[in-house]
Amino acid sequence: MAYSTSNPPQLLVCSFDGTSPGMWTYSSTDTASAVDLDGYISDGQDLGMRVGDLVMVTDTDASPVIVTIHRVASLSAVNRSVDLTDGNTLVTGTDSD
Numbered sequence: 001m002a003y004s005t006s007n008p009p010q011l012l013v014c015s016f017d018g019t020s021p022g023m024w025t026y027s028s029t030d031t032a033s034a035v036d037l038d039g040y041i042s043d044g045q046d047l048g049m050r051v052g053d054l055v056m057v058t059d060t061d062a063s064p065v066i067v068t069i070h071r072v073a074s075l076s077a078v079n080r081s082v083d084l085t086d087g088n089t090l091v092t093g094t095d096s097d
Helices: none
Strands: 010-013 023-028 054-059 066-075 082-084 088-091
Touching: none
Parallel strands: 023 054
Antiparallel strands: 010 023, 054 066, 066 082, 066 088
């Protein structure tokens, strides 16, 4: 599945001082390795994403569901997209009870 502007990342916490990172969340059936491809989030700058912002990505069809954290590494001057760093797993697991 490719990125769709009808399912954009959502801003959770904005940078109140303009220097600390914002925090975003994004849910998709795409894997973290697909989401962190350069330009995957094609409208990131239009949404207000900045270099250094953090993005929690939830792979909703993984079993169990996997949540990874990424950082906005760069902004594209050409097409307004963003490039995310490779993700680190935050949460995964099963509920066995």
